[in-house]
Amino acid sequence: MPxxxxxxxxxxxxxxxGGAMDLAASEAETLERTPGGxxxxxxxxxxxxxxxxxxxxxxxxxxxxxSGLVIVFLVVISLWPSLIASGSPLQCDLAKAQExxxxxxxxxxxxxxxNVYTRTVYGARTSVTVGVCxxxxxxxxxxxxxxxxxxxxxxxxxxxxxxxxxxxAIPVVLGGLVLLSVVTSNTVWPVIGFMVLLGWPQxxxxxxxxxxxxxxxxxxxAARALGASHSRILLRHIAPNAVAPVIVVATIALGTYISLExxxxxxxxxxxxxxxxxxIDISAASPYxxxxxxxxxxxxxxxxxxxxxxxxxxxxxxxxxxxxxR
Amino acid sequence: xxxxxxxxxxxxxxxxxxxxxVFKKRIGAVKAVDGVDFTLGRGETLGIVGESGxxxxxxxxxxxxxxxxxxxxxxxxxxxxxxxxxxxxxxxRRNIQMVFQDPYTSLNPRMTVGDIIGEPYEIxxxxxxxxxxxxxxxxxxxxxxxxxxxxxRYPHQFSGGQRQRIGIARGLALxxxxxxxxxxxxxxxxxxxxxxxxxxxxxxxxxxxxxxxxAHDLSIVxxxxxxxxxxxxxxxxxxxxxxxxxxxxxxxxxxxxxxxVPVPDPEARAHRxxxxxxxxxxxxxxxPSGCRFRTRCWKARERCAVEVPALAVPEEFxxxxxxxxxxxxxxFAEEKRVVPPEEVA
Amino acid sequence: xxxxxxxLHVEFRTxxxxxxxxxxxxxxxxxxxxxxxxxxxxxxxxxxxxxVMGILDMPPGRITGGEILFxxxxxxxxxxxxxxxxxxxxMAMIFQDALSSLNPVxxxxxxxxxxxVVHRGMxxxxxxxxxxxxxxxxxxxxxxxxxxDYPHQFSGGMRQRIMIAMALALEPALIIADEPTTxxxxxxxxxxxxxxxxxxxxxxxxxxxxxxxxxxxxDVADRIAVMYAGRIVESAPVxxxxxxxxxxxxxxLLDSIPRLDHKGRELYAIKGLPxxxxxxxxxxxxxxxxxxxxxxxxxxxPPLYEVSEARASACHFWxxxxxx
Numbered sequence: 001m002p003x004x005x006x007x008x009x010x011x012x013x014x015x016x017x018g019g020a021m022d023l024a025a026s027e028a029e030t031l032e033r034t035p036g037g038x039x040x041x042x043x044x045x046x047x048x049x050x051x052x053x054x055x056x057x058x059x060x061x062x063x064x065x066x067s068g069l070v071i072v073f074l075v076v077i078s079l080w081p082s083l084i085a086s087g088s089p090l091q092c093d094l095a096k097a098q099e100x101x102x103x104x105x106x107x108x109x110x111x112x113x114x115n116v117y118t119r120t121v122y123g124a125r126t127s128v129t130v131g132v133c134x135x136x137x138x139x140x141x142x143x144x145x146x147x148x149x150x151x152x153x154x155x156x157x158x159x160x161x162x163x164x165x166x167x168x169a170i171p172v173v174l175g176g177l178v179l180l181s182v183v184t185s186n187t188v189w190p191v192i193g194f195m196v197l198l199g200w201p202q203x204x205x206x207x208x209x210x211x212x213x214x215x216x217x218x219x220x221x222a223a224r225a226l227g228a229s230h231s232r233i234l235l236r237h238i239a240p241n242a243v244a245p246v247i248v249v250a251t252i253a254l255g256t257y258i259s260l261e262x263x264x265x266x267x268x269x270x271x272x273x274x275x276x277x278x279x280i281d282i283s284a285a286s287p288y289x290x291x292x293x294x295x296x297x298x299x300x301x302x303x304x305x306x307x308x309x310x311x312x313x314x315x316x317x318x319x320x321x322x323x324x325x326r
Numbered sequence: 327x328x329x330x331x332x333x334x335x336x337x338x339x340x341x342x343x344x345x346x347x348v349f350k351k352r353i354g355a356v357k358a359v360d361g362v363d364f365t366l367g368r369g370e371t372l373g374i375v376g377e378s379g380x381x382x383x384x385x386x387x388x389x390x391x392x393x394x395x396x397x398x399x400x401x402x403x404x405x406x407x408x409x410x411x412x413x414x415x416x417x418x419r420r421n422i423q424m425v426f427q428d429p430y431t432s433l434n435p436r437m438t439v440g441d442i443i444g445e446p447y448e449i450x451x452x453x454x455x456x457x458x459x460x461x462x463x464x465x466x467x468x469x470x471x472x473x474x475x476x477x478x479r480y481p482h483q484f485s486g487g488q489r490q491r492i493g494i495a496r497g498l499a500l501x502x503x504x505x506x507x508x509x510x511x512x513x514x515x516x517x518x519x520x521x522x523x524x525x526x527x528x529x530x531x532x533x534x535x536x537x538x539x540x541a542h543d544l545s546i547v548x549x550x551x552x553x554x555x556x557x558x559x560x561x562x563x564x565x566x567x568x569x570x571x572x573x574x575x576x577x578x579x580x581x582x583x584x585x586x587v588p589v590p591d592p593e594a595r596a597h598r599x600x601x602x603x604x605x606x607x608x609x610x611x612x613x614p615s616g617c618r619f620r621t622r623c624w625k626a627r628e629r630c631a632v633e634v635p636a637l638a639v640p641e642e643f644x645x646x647x648x649x650x651x652x653x654x655x656x657x658f659a660e661e662k663r664v665v666p667p668e669e670v671a
Numbered sequence: 672x673x674x675x676x677x678x679l680h681v682e683f684r685t686x687x688x689x690x691x692x693x694x695x696x697x698x699x700x701x702x703x704x705x706x707x708x709x710x711x712x713x714x715x716x717x718x719x720x721x722x723v724m725g726i727l728d729m730p731p732g733r734i735t736g737g738e739i740l741f742x743x744x745x746x747x748x749x750x751x752x753x754x755x756x757x758x759x760x761x762m763a764m765i766f767q768d769a770l771s772s773l774n775p776v777x778x779x780x781x782x783x784x785x786x787x788v789v790h791r792g793m794x795x796x797x798x799x800x801x802x803x804x805x806x807x808x809x810x811x812x813x814x815x816x817x818x819x820d821y822p823h824q825f826s827g828g829m830r831q832r833i834m835i836a837m838a839l840a841l842e843p844a845l846i847i848a849d850e851p852t853t854x855x856x857x858x859x860x861x862x863x864x865x866x867x868x869x870x871x872x873x874x875x876x877x878x879x880x881x882x883x884x885x886x887x888x889x890d891v892a893d894r895i896a897v898m899y900a901g902r903i904v905e906s907a908p909v910x911x912x913x914x915x916x917x918x919x920x921x922x923x924l925l926d927s928i929p930r931l932d933h934k935g936r937e938l939y940a941i942k943g944l945p946x947x948x949x950x951x952x953x954x955x956x957x958x959x960x961x962x963x964x965x966x967x968x969x970x971x972x973p974p975l976y977e978v979s980e981a982r983a984s985a986c987h988f989w990x991x992x993x994x995x
Binding site: 589665 | 711712826827828829856857858859860861862864865883884885886887888889890909910913923924925927928929930931932934937938939940941942944945960
């Protein structure tokens, strides 16, 4: 610590708090205003929270920058696909079926003569909607149930743990085939609902574990000793310290929900035409893989890049939030 | 002794040991605290020493109502507090605050120092009007020797000793009458320990606090305490003023404990008697019958296995008024000086 | 000299910058001698020991200068393979946390025996017999029965004995004990310290005892080296240092510990905080906390002045400190 950062001798007058200031001269010596303070941040350190630290870390991480850019791009085109694609994804011309790349259709045409480029761009909307909504649902439901179970423990906790075990035993694709085949609505919502139904136990388990870890910290005991209510302890002390693993797992899960939607659509139980989805396109293009591989490769490539981007983002977030590296 | 502010009697905390997940079967209990009695006088410091697993930290948690005792009573100014709940418990908590051992886990890393020290006022809004809180927090920072401008900083920007000061400021916020400090300096560096011990001593005078000071370091406990209780396996085996315990111990465990403390003086190596206890502390699930220290005691006889020694002034000292006449739970209590008297250099 | 560390420098690269953990440490230890290295957290005492043992995590650590001579051979220039031979047979280490230093899924007999199987090529049966012998040596009651037990079945003190047995297995010339009793209770601490001292005499080993506890050191050490901010600030025979420290930091440490034999008034406390290793104060690193600091201390780093034949102090005003 450089010399300048020292406080001058404490001004004994002026802070007439509860008679606190009658320091003996000897004590003023030992009980110095502890100098500097911030460790490793230099004398002019600004207050930094762990979140802002994590953000500073993320900004420097190339993995985060690349995946973040991809995701921002995806979100933009799913909101305004017409920005980069003209025409409608449903406008198909059988005469152009399986044609290759050409002006106006850089990715060529698929078996039905639809423009692969336009369909791939419009397909992003479905993927992003399903991914984001399913993740939000899973994260909210899972962390609420798991968090409360971890906090209160007891019978509810045991019950919930067994329930999650049961859900973990359900094969996702098989469950989807069974449950979604009876659904008649052709929107994204049944698919999202199915994902939330099967996905929450994963988050709930993570949330339960991290709440139990956070609960054991002395600051929670300190709050209890002060007489804090359950809701204050949960919201102020436990939730902010338990949320990081949930965020990480949810970000990574987002990618898998997108690919699960494609899988289900491919199998014919997810979205069905006239919806536009990468899974539907992959499914439709697979019979012509020899004649028109481009019709399969572009939506598959878009799917792979999207899933990878979310998984990489989750990874980068984990590195930034991991307290062990701190 | 001063007027009692806290009276503890017959305090017991057993943690049941169960087996099985669905059908829980009780197979025993960890007897963490197994019948503890003491009184804390106003403005006094009671030190509690003992080795790990002796139950001293559980006592701290019981005093702060962080755990429900299995049996026994804790009276604060004559009022029984173990059965309280809701508003009444909250009111008592204002008066008994705790300082924790680990300055790294006792502060919420997501809150600023101002929020941490100000939280007591949010929980007990009657303690300080809203507009006054920031000033109060800054005063508290000043009182514990930290720069009041640090109010917006986060705990990880401070060193261990500074964090412990923040924890102490939080404990002081509600103007409690009693502070229970559980190993408050054992996680700190030697040169910082003295700063914090001095701070605690100064605050006691300033705010007329009563301390229960729990530690395993016998030298620090002697330094800060007016009276000292020695715990072994969930019970207090000897209790008295610091001079009685350190200079005139009558319980063999206290004597062994004192003789084992390394003294920073190589000259003392030669003329110091060392009592090396054999073996380890028995498990608190399986406490020996009679006197619980008998399995490691060199004086143990048949009587010790059958009869539980009471914590009282031993018969042989009852008639004398000397310093050996203090409570000691041993059938064969005998005064023995193990800490050599201070040499005049 | 059995081991001689010369002008060792170690840095750590962290996300916030470079932490200078060791800044020119020199010390030596003879066969059969006990050297205590005393310091607070961040003083560099453990890092130096890890560098000597060759178990420093690199990266983030980096040895940027100096020599470590063991039997006149510079360990830092050795190949990793040769270095490994020195570890175990030449020098061994005992850690603070015995539970995490032992493998929980192997019985202690297997872990002790492994040393003989790997280094001495013994058969499993012979190795097991030697393991029992070793456990006897470190006074574990019922060694023959307990050799099959797993680490968690032992108490803290017993586990530390097993660690000591492991370190002793190949009869090394030097044992480095890093806070060997810090995690133990006082009564057990005394048992383990006594055992260590006894074994050291029996085997005529050199012992480097790393600790923050001035009390533990007083009972067993021959010489003491006090470290602060990655440097040795004072080194002296144990009797001299307690009688009259020649560095204000040592003096401050001695004065700040409460005494068992009388009740003091106010404790002397060294003011301020230990230095930030990313930003060590210029001049003497201790000057911001030093009651004797003068202008020269803020600019000129003090060399190690020779106080007497076996004593050195890194204080410009050591004479003043020694006599006042």
